[in-house]
Every structure is written in C-alpha cells, then in structure tokens.
Amino acid sequence: MMRRVDALESVYPDLSECAVITIMGAVAVELHSLGHQQNFFYFEHAMGLASSMGLGVALAQPDRKVVVFDGDGSVLMNLGGLTTLARYKPANLVHVIFDNESLLSVGGFPTATKTGSDLAGIAQAAGSTCVETPPTVAAFAEVFKRALTAQEHTTIIVKVEEKGPALFDLGLSLLENRFQFMRWLERSA
Amino acid sequence: MSPVSTNNSTLVYNSLKASGVRIMSALPETWLVHLIRLAENDPEVSLVRLAKEEEGVGVSMGAHLGGVKSAMLMQNHGFLAAINGIVSGAQLYRVPLLLLISDRGWFGEKDPWQTEGGLLTRDVLRALRVPFETLRTPDEVSRKVSDAMILAYSSLRPVALLLSRSLMWEEASP
Numbered sequence: 475m476m477r478r479v480d481a482l483e484s485v486y487p488d489l490s491e492c493a494v495i496t497i498m499g500a501v502a503v504e505l506h507s508l509g510h511q512q513n514f515f516y517f518e519h520a521m522g523l524a525s526s527m528g529l530g531v532a533l534a535q536p537d538r539k540v541v542v543f544d545g546d547g548s549v550l551m552n553l554g555g556l557t558t559l560a561r562y563k564p565a566n567l568v569h570v571i572f573d574n575e576s577l578l579s580v581g582g583f584p585t586a587t588k589t590g591s592d593l594a595g596i597a598q599a600a601g602s603t604c605v606e607t608p609p610t611v612a613a614f615a616e617v618f619k620r621a622l623t624a625q626e627h628t629t630i631i632v633k634v635e636e637k638g639p640a641l642f643d644l645g646l647s648l649l650e651n652r653f654q655f656m657r658w659l660e661r662s663a
Numbered sequence: 664m665s666p667v668s669t670n671n672s673t674l675v676y677n678s679l680k681a682s683g684v685r686i687m688s689a690l691p692e693t694w695l696v697h698l699i700r701l702a703e704n705d706p707e708v709s710l711v712r713l714a715k716e717e718e719g720v721g722v723s724m725g726a727h728l729g730g731v732k733s734a735m736l737m738q739n740h741g742f743l744a745a746i747n748g749i750v751s752g753a754q755l756y757r758v759p760l761l762l763l764i765s766d767r768g769w770f771g772e773k774d775p776w777q778t779e780g781g782l783l784t785r786d787v788l789r790a791l792r793v794p795f796e797t798l799r800t801p802d803e804v805s806r807k808v809s810d811a812m813i814l815a816y817s818s819l820r821p822v823a824l825l826l827s828r829s830l831m832w833e834e835a836s837p
Binding site (some may be wrong): 515 | 711721757
C-alpha cells in the first residue's frame with residue numbers, strides 16, 4: 475500500500491500555482507515537510523471543514539485551481555459536505571481524500587472505513603460524477619495532474635498506509651499561516 | 664400568503680448587498696424563505712445550499728481569504744449546530760463572519776420544539792463572545808447590518824444579528 479507522503483511528493487511540483495488546503499494532523503505535517511509555500515493553508519482544527527473552505531475559495535476565485543488534501547476521519551465528520559460539493563461541482567476544485575482507515579494522530583483508532591464504509595461509493599452516491607481511486611503513487615500522480623487541467627470537479631480517494639510522522643507540530647503559527655495564505659490569494663488573484 | 668414579511672426580508676437582503684456580501688450560505692427555515700429566494704434569483708450573489716450549518720463556516724472562511732464578503736443565513740438551532748466550526752475555525756483563525764440568525768423559540772413562539780433553543784441562544788452567543796444585536800424594526804435594519812459587517816471586519820471575528828419575530832413575522836399573536 476502506498477505511503478501518503480510519497481503520494482504528496484509525487485504531485486508537489488504541481489502545487490505551486492494552486493490554493494492548497496490541508497486538514498490537521500499527518501497530512502499537514504507531511505506536506506509541510508516537503509517544503510512550505512505561501513499558498514499552503516493547514517487547517518489545524520474544525521475537522522471536516524477543509525473541503526467546505528475549499529468550496530469557499532473556489533467560489534471566491536473561480537479562475538484559480540483549489541486543492542484540498544482531506545482524510546477519512548475528517549470527511550466522516552462532514553459527510554453532508556460531500557453532498558454540497560456534489561451539488562455545486564466546482565470545476566476548479568480537486569478534492570483528495572487520503573484514507574488510512576484510522577484516526578492516526580490520536581493513537582490510531584479505526585474509522586468506519588476500516589470496517590467497510592466506502593468513501594468512493596459515498597462520494598459517488600452523493601452525486602459526484604468524477605470519482606477516482608488510484609491504486610499506486612504513479613496512478614495517483616497521473617489522475618491528479620489530469621484533474622488539475624480538467625474543467626471538472628474531481629474527487630480522488632487514495633488508500634494509504636496507517637503511518638505518519640512522529641510529531642505534529644509545524645513550527646508555524648496558525649495566524650501567520652492564515653495571513654500568508656490570504657496575501658498570496660490577494661496577490662495572485 | 665405566508666406571514667413571513669416580504670418587505671422586511673427584502674430590506675435585510677438589500678442591506679447585505681450594500682455591505683458587499685456576494686456569497687450567502689443557507690439552510691432553509693420558515694423565516695428565511697424570502698431571503699433565500701432573493702439570493703437564488705440574484706446573479707450577483709452565489710447561494711450555497713448547505714446540508715448542515717457548520718459547513719457554512721468553512722465556506723465563509725474560504726470566501727474571506729479569497730477576498731469575497733459573505734453572510735450565513737441560519738435558524739438559531741443552525742447556529743447551535745455550527746458552534747465547533749465557529750470556535751475552531753473562524754475564531755481560531757480570526758476570520759470575520761456575519762451570522763444572520765432567525766430568533767426562533769422566543770416570545771410569541773407557538774412551536775414547542777423551538778423553545779429550548781430560543782431560551783439559550785443569547786447566552787451561547789455571549790459565552791462565545793460573539794457580539795450581537797437584534798433587528799426589531801425596519802428602520803434599524805440597514806444601519807445595523809452595515810455596522811455588524813464593519814465590526815466583523817475590524818475585529819476579525821464573528822458578529823451576529825438576530826432576526827426577530829417582530830421584523831420577520833407579520834401575523835399578530837391571537
């Protein structure tokens with residue numbers, strides 16, 4: 475099974491022009507470890523709302539590509555959000571959900587995807603018309619690049635290993651990150 | 664005819680537009696029907712229909728960081744359902760929110776199921792340190808909506824306006 479950090483690394487060079495929003499925990503730390511950029515926002519709480527925030531940015535700046543790096547635990551806390559995304563299908567939003575079947579940062583408790591809940595099936599049943607489940611890093615990178623250039627809202631669900639970083643501190647103030655990200659969106663609007 | 668005031672809904676709507684609001688998120692509730700229809704039929708405004716009000720906090724955060732003013736239309740039970748997002752999203756990251764909350768369950772409320780929420784809405788707003796004012800009469804709507812948006816942006820925090828029964832509901836109590 476693939477590692478999330480390898481998947482992130484495989485698309486890292488494609489992110490420089492995108493507004494990137496991650497959830498808290500391992501996803502934030504691993505993207506940050508590849509090299510922080512001003513266009514990365516690490517949503518360090520409010521679990522479930524990263525994709526809702528992505529929708530807000532996508533509506534505010536329709537010409538910009540928005541990427542949300544989400545996770546199974548977060549998505550399960552806002553399944554209604556999948557129906558909202560499917561309703562509007564923002565063409566400039568790529569929604570990546572890393573599914574490690576675990577609430578890893580609090581000690582690895584199994585989520586419902588461990589016991590059979592299928593996020594790809596849920597996203598499709600919510601009404602998303604472009605749902606991808608790449609099985610390898612290479613396949614993920616290919617699907618992701620295609621999603622960035624396609625004018626179609628894409629949901630990519632990636633099964634990853636239940637492994638993450640040892641520490642979850644980014645060494646970046648939440649507010650510093652927030653203002654950096656806003657300035658970047660303003661500058662390059 | 665629905666007893667929900669068309670004139671006062673239009674007044675609230677026009678005041679939001681005058682304050683620069685271009686994205687509105689909403690979950691339908693009786694008192695909000697005209698406001699939602701106005702947003703739906705307005706090509707200058709993006710209406711985001713939510714499954715649950717907390718999503719609206721995320722939408723408004725993204726809209727703000729992307730440079731667009733937004734408002735959230737909700738019932739007070741929707742406000743209660745959005746609290747974690749307000750605290751660990753908007754307040755943690757100092758993002759202005761304009762919450763328009765229909766003040767159900769207060770004096771004159773006939774629906775028993777609204778009354779518990781009505782009882783504690785103000786106390787919860789105070790506990791969260793969300794400053795709020797109530798819109799009671801048409802003459803104060805425009806000024807208070809404008810002032811609420813100004814405070815949200817200067818403080819970089821959520822600000823709430825309670826939409827009262829006297830403003831939104833035209834049917835007199837028996």
